[in-house]
Amino acid sequence: MSDDFSDQFATDELVIGGAGAPRRSRRRWIGGGAIGLLAIGGGAAAWAATSFFSQGTQPAEALPDSTIGYVSVDLDPSGAQKIAALKLARKFPAFKDKVGLQTGDDIRKWIFGKAADGNCDLDFDKQVAPWLGSRAAVAAVGTDHPIPVVVVQTTDAGKAEAGVKALLSCGGTSADSAGVGWTINGDWIVFAETTEKAKEVVKETEKGSLADDPDFQSWTDKAGDSGILTAYAAPAAGQVLAQELGKATDGGSTFGSASPIDPFGMLGSCPGLSDPSAATQRMKGQLADFRGAAATLRFGADGVELEMVGDTQAFGGSAATSTPSGTPVVSTLPADTAVGIGVSFPQDWTAQLTKNLQNVCGEGTDPKALFAPLSRATGLDLPDDLPKLLGDSAALALGPGIDVEGMVNSGDPSTLPVALKLRGEKDTIDGVAAKLRQTLGAPAGALEPVAGDGAVAIGLDKAYAEEVAKSGGLGSSDEFRSVVPHGDKSASVVYVSVNALDKAVKALSGGDDEIAANLAPLRAIGLSGWSEDGDGHAVFKVSLD
Incomplete structure (x- = not known):
């Protein structure tokens, strides 16, 4: 330390603490010193935050x-x-x-x-x-x-x-x-x-x-x-894939009249799928209009999520990502729901479904002919009965504490806490459900619609169906929101509460303590999708306790 600096330091010290120091000088030094400390501290904090949260060059x-x-x-x-x-x-x-x-x-x-x-x-x-x-x-x-x-x-x-x-x-x-x-x-x-x-x-x-x-x-x-x-x-990836599709095309039927993945023979009646060359030409045209896509895998304090976004218009769009016309009915399921699978439909969604089928099978394809095998199996008039049955939003609910082992051993599914919640007119839904009951030979009282708060529920266990028909709080529960972050606008949702499936998890582990211990940290799993400005969004998330 130089003598000059020592003298200056000593002088400053006298000014700060001396009895004869002017108050204005003391205030100026103290104020300036405080500002200097704040500036240094703020700069250090900014550097620390930047270093901790920034990604750096990519x-x-x-x-x-x-x-x-x-x-x-x-x-x-x-x-x-x-x-x-x-x-x-x-x-x-x-x-x-x-x-x-x-x-x-x-x-x-x-x-x-x-x-x-x-x-x-x-x-x-x-x-x-x-x-x-x-x-x-x-x-x-x-x-x-x-x-x-x-x-x-x-x-x-x-x-x-x-x-x-x-x-x-x-x-x-x-x-x-x-x-x-x-x-x-x-x-x-x-x-x-x-x-x-x-x-x-x-x-x-x-x-x-x-x-x-x-x-x-x-x-x-x-x-x-x-x-x-x-x-x-x-975007250019679509064009490259279209070129590769053209090179890979060869003749022959893709699907027979029935297969393990198509038990009703619907795919075999789709000309576009039974004729690969025709399907390829349509796919090439759709890929040429592809606008792009991206995905990110990230970690947070409570879990891991994969967020995806991409162009769905090039593929004709999808009801699974369309903007729902109202609050998704899956959000109104009971708060203790163990598994919830929901879909919300836009207006005229059956017309969109028809368009999507024709994009794959060919413009001249008759949807009724395509659905004919499934219509015969269910007794429904498809696809016309779909909007009558499902309304503008539908959700399948599975209650907590399900005893899989007990149900399998008893062979009686009538007490299974499972129900389908639909937002639509009860009389209209009942008319379609009656066809199902007759075709399936359901016993009296089973699969009968139960009216609730602006929705209808159909279940194997009437008591559980009545509970599901009421307005519940699943959408606002912490566990649901931990894995479905955009529940209000998600047109499709798959939600699984691992915590609510303790008995089922133990049954799946087969008594293996190691498997059970590795499943124990899981809290919930969610997959949700929605549409925004013509882009399809999806988030897959797993949260931990």
Whole structure:
């Protein structure tokens, strides 16, 4: 410390604490010091938040905008996700016993050890960790003749040169004869079939990267917050797939009159499916209009979710993702529902169903002819009876505490807590249900509609049907919302409360304590879909206790 600085410090100290110091000087110093501390503290907090939550550079920056397919993995995502992922995984005994990763462990080292499997004598800490990054991607680049490309992040380009050669030489082969071409471009190692192709990818990326491509940005933004894994399909991917479909077409019937996946013989009566060439031509036309898609796998404090978004219009749309005309009836099931499967229908959804069938089978296809086998089996007039029976929203409910073993042993399903809840006119629903009861030979009292709060329920157990018919609070329950985050606008929902299926889970485990212990952390599972601005959205989520 210099004498000048010491003198200044001493003077300042006298000004702060001296009896004769002016109050204005003291206020100015104290105020300035407070602002300075806040600025320093705020800057440190901002840096910490940025470091903890930011994703950093991504592989899309190392690929050209001619990339048509892309899947990236990030082993070092935002700190919150990384910690959440390992904490959630460690709730499962199998993960702790067989994987054993801790929140502070290097996942790259674990993966390297598994991949090498004793066939590579490289020291990861000394020969790999100093240059290997935490992000990578596989991609298909180009539209005329797409080539496979892999990009891997490096933290030290100089050390990566020797490191990659050492890795490619593992197993006794030389790096030159490994059959892989590569080059280093900044923070990325680009692998392709040949070094020439790898360098071509770098040149194309300099003209425009995938990260800057408007379609890539739009679709990945729609897929929500970034996560561990990101996938993307460019609009051009549809055209490439259409070309490949044309090459793969061959004659012959796809489906016979009946098959294990088509017991009523409906698919065999679809000309488009029984004539692959005709179906291919229609599919090629639909793929040519494909606008793109993306998906993200991410971790949160309570579970893991896969969010997907894509163009459904190119495939004729789907009632499963259309915007519901009202609150989905699945949200009104009892709050203790163990399994809920719901669908909401837009207006004139049967016309949309007909259009979808004709997109697959051919414009001249008669829906009644296609549904004829199923109509004969059920006694219904299909597809005309579908909107009469299902109304504008329907949900299948399974009650809690179901005793699968007891039901199987007794052979009596009449007490099974299962019911179909429908939002429609009771008399209309009853008329269609009567056809079903007659065809199936149901006993008196079974499958009779029960009126409730603006809905009708049909079940094997009348008492449970009456409970389901009432307005319940499933949609607002914490467990439901933990796996169906967009319940109010989801046109299709599959919800499973693992907690409410204790007896069934024990039955499925067959008395195996290890299986039961690994199922125990599961709280609920959900799959939901909806439509927004012509795009189909879906979220698959698993929450843990």
